[in-house]
Ligand SMILES: [Fe+2]
């Protein structure tokens with residue numbers, strides 16, 4: 001199974017201080033086109049929050065427009081820049097009908113891997129919370145299929161990254177989330193966004209990662225007194241399940257040069273079945 005992840009699209013309808021840095025609609029257009037040009041299409045696209053800048057109806061309408069060429073299932077979850085009530089309303093076509101009253105978490109069982117979208121965003125706030133209600137919701141959902149290989153997709157990373165100002169303003173009760181993951185080794189991968197950088201770690205035996213943004217990235221700055229936004233290339237990730245583990249690839253979308261290796265690969269395939277293997281010539 002191949003899962004694509006897009007995150008932090010920050011689609012905006014009005015002027016923004018970031019206008020000089022990046023046009024987030026244009027970069028999402030480039031990401032969509034890159035995804036469409038992949039020879040191996042993903043089975044599903046998980047969109048891990050901050051899909052718009054301010055959570056307005058107009059911004060969600062632009063987002064839907066930009067995603068429409070994909071013609072693939074998209075499962076979205078809100079971030080701190082979205083607003084849950086408008087998110088539910090505007091993105092109805094992508095969401096199940098039986099959502100909880102106060103958050104936008106859900107389970108999708110259409111694929112060989114069970115997909116759990118966990119919404120820890122709070123209306124009117126930029127921090128998130130794995131509060132009692134969400135803890136109980138997730139614990140119950142995990143119990144319902146405790147043997148099924150599972151991915152949790154969410155906006156706030158449940159671990160500290162070393163990017164100080166994001167860590168202190170991120171997810172409350174993240175230790176509680178990690179303890180629950182450690183008790184449920186059927187969770188093979190926890191993927192998130194919010195940090196606008198590719199980041200990888202582990203929670204117990206579970207891989208955990210952050211997907212870069214389709215728009216602007218956070219500068220790689222681990223000095224707690226500093227931080228920046230940078231126009232590193234718009235990016236997305238592909239998470240490939242081989243029946244045993246996930247392998248995550250980061251795709252950076254930029255105008256680079258390509259040197260085609262297809263004819264050389266034919267030779268590699270031929271040699272791989274020879275006893276001689278791969279001696280240097
Ligand atoms: Fe973001």
Ligand SMILES: [Fe+2]
Nearest residue numbers: 050079080194
């Ligand atoms: Fe965020």
